[in-house]
Amino acid sequence: DIQITQSPSSLSASVGDRVTITCRASQVIGNELAWYQQKPGRAPKRLIYAASSLQSGVPSRFSGSGSGTEFTLTISSLQPEDSATYYCLQHHDYPPLTFGGGTKVEIK
Amino acid sequence: QVQLVQSGAEVKKPGASVKVSCKASGYTFTTYDINWVRLATGQGLEWVGWMNPKSGHTGSAQKFQGRVTMTRDTSISTAYMELGSLRSEDTAIYYCARVVGPIDFWGQGTLVTVSS
Numbered sequence: 001d002i003q004i005t006q007s008p009s010s011l012s013a014s015v016g017d018r019v020t021i022t023c024r025a026s027q028v029i030g031n032e033l034a035w036y037q038q039k040p041g042r043a044p045k046r047l048i049y050a051a052s053s054l055q056s057g058v059p060s061r062f063s064g065s066g067s068g069t070e071f072t073l074t075i076s077s078l079q080p081e082d083s084a085t086y087y088c089l090q091h092h093d094y095p096p097l098t099f100g101g102g103t104k105v106e107i108k
Numbered sequence: 109q110v111q112l113v114q115s116g117a118e119v120k121k122p123g124a125s126v127k128v129s130c131k132a133s134g135y136t137f138t139t140y141d142i143n144w145v146r147l148a149t150g151q152g153l154e155w156v157g158w159m160n161p162k163s164g165h166t167g168s169a170q171k172f173q174g175r176v177t178m179t180r181d182t183s184i185s186t187a188y189m190e191l192g193s194l195r196s197e198d199t200a201i202y203y204c205a206r207v208v209g210p211i212d213f214w215g216q217g218t219l220v221t222v223s224s
Contacts, residue, residue, distance in 0.1 A: 034209075036153075038147075043215065089153075095167050096158075096169060099155065
């Protein structure tokens with residue numbers, strides 16, 4: 001099975017900062033990676049699919065890039081409502097689905 | 109609009125089983141796979157297993173094999189996940205999710221608490 005390594009596991013940044021989260025796959029997965037935001041008590045929400053396509057209704061400060069084995073989620077200007085845990089998900093060899101370990105983003 | 113509505117919270121004793129339901133609406137139930145994912149306190153999202161609602165074919169992560177059963181009733185567009193031989197480490201929120209490529213829609217989650 002494909003393994004996904006997500007980093008960092010947590011970060012603290014100020015409003016307006018640029019934030020970057022990375023996922024690395026143990027083998028090539030093309031662009032078959034999505035990013036999700038999860039807030040406490042809520043189901044995850046899809047932000048990005050196909051590595052770089054922005055989900056409808058998601059603010060444009062969120063962007064995804066990468067292909068092959070290395071992928072990045074960027075928040076260009078961090079907002080207070082972006083405090084959440086973020087996960088990447090690969091579906092290249094579905095089934096199974098494989099999640100990254102998650103990144104908890106806190107606002108300073 | 110697509111909705112996945114799950115059954116309510118459950119409290120079970122160690123060794124018991126739990127069955128969670130997931131009712132789909134807003135699309136043709138048999139078109140897309142339903143997957144189950146869980147979130148335990150202090151942990152990340154963990155994939156449990158999948159089901160093809162049209163064929164009934166299922167599969168699960170290795171750690172759940174032999175303990176999890178996924179079924180469906182197409183007449184009421186509902187998927188079920190039953191987890192047996194429960195232990196305290198199974199305490200988590202269980203989500204059903206529709207898979208179209210990656211997951212696009214999630215249920216609201218069902219809290220399963222395992223406690224003696």
